Amino acid sequence: MSRPGSPGTQPGPERTLPVSTMGTAPADASTAPAVPASPEQALAELHAGNRRFVTGAPRHPNQDAGHRTAVADGQHPFAVIVGCSDSRLAAEIIFDRGLGDLFVVRTAGHTIGPEVLGSVEYAVTVLGTPLVVVLGHDSCGAVQAARTADATGAPPVGHLCAVVDAVVPSLRRAAAEGVEDIDGIVDIHIAHTVEAMLDRSAVLATEVAAGRCGVVGMSYRLTAGEVRTVAAVPARTVDAPEPAASAA
Numbered sequence: 001m002s003r004p005g006s007p008g009t010q011p012g013p014e015r016t017l018p019v020s021t022m023g024t025a026p027a028d029a030s031t032a033p034a035v036p037a038s039p040e041q042a043l044a045e046l047h048a049g050n051r052r053f054v055t056g057a058p059r060h061p062n063q064d065a066g067h068r069t070a071v072a073d074g075q076h077p078f079a080v081i082v083g084c085s086d087s088r089l090a091a092e093i094i095f096d097r098g099l100g101d102l103f104v105v106r107t108a109g110h111t112i113g114p115e116v117l118g119s120v121e122y123a124v125t126v127l128g129t130p131l132v133v134v135l136g137h138d139s140c141g142a143v144q145a146a147r148t149a150d151a152t153g154a155p156p157v158g159h160l161c162a163v164v165d166a167v168v169p170s171l172r173r174a175a176a177e178g179v180e181d182i183d184g185i186v187d188i189h190i191a192h193t194v195e196a197m198l199d200r201s202a203v204l205a206t207e208v209a210a211g212r213c214g215v216v217g218m219s220y221r222l223t224a225g226e227v228r229t230v231a232a233v234p235a236r237t238v239d240a241p242e243p244a245a246s247a248a
């Protein structure tokens with residue numbers, strides 16, 4: 001598979017992805033929104049937005065017509081969200097963000113096939129996004145389905161087997177660690193997804209090693225609405241600083 005190009009935010013002539021159709025650089029820098037430039041700043045913005053959501057004080061930033069126009073010619077999302085497809089896990093809502101802020105890739109059980117990895121690599125190398133978040137949640141149906149299939153030996157229908165197969169290694173790790181409760185298994189699956197993403201994507205691993213990107217695993221609680229960090233590479237991204245007061 002061809003790589004989308006060398007690291008950086010400027011598209012080069014050798015890039016294989018249709019950059020112009022997805023948008024990269026804003027035509028007018030004066031209209032481009034200020035965005036977090038480091039993994040720590042990006043993580044702090046996500047936590048700030050999640051706190052607003054949890055406390056019932058969302059600001060719904062970057063959702064107005066003026067911002068829609070401002071970002072039409074280019075996007076600089078500050079975080080990639082590789083999340084579970086669960087309908088209760090809408091990234092822009094739970095992080096209280098708007099248009100152009102988050103580059104979202106979702107599959108059941110946040111499984112990472114080549115299209116997912118290619119999408120992450122696109123955001124990180126072409127768009128210059130400094131943070132990748134693996135977002136799972138408690139009571140995950142995909143993890144539960146994998147657990148049931150693994151326990152009973154009954155094959156899943158159709159392409160669901162691909163989801164189950166992708167989750168089974170996390171089940172094995174949980175069993176080896178003596179973790180039996182579903183939410184503990186989910187946390188292990190989130191951490192495993194972070195590790196697997198870095199193992200399989202040399203492009204992403206290079207960006208992380210260079211300090212241009214961080215990868216964080218978060219677990220979301222469906223009732224409380226809050227996220228909790230369960231894995232981070234590099235580790236310093238766990239303790240993100242508070243964001244500036246007027247970030248959004």
Ligand SMILES: [Zn+2]
Binds near residue numbers: 084085108137140141
């Ligand atoms: Zn789920």
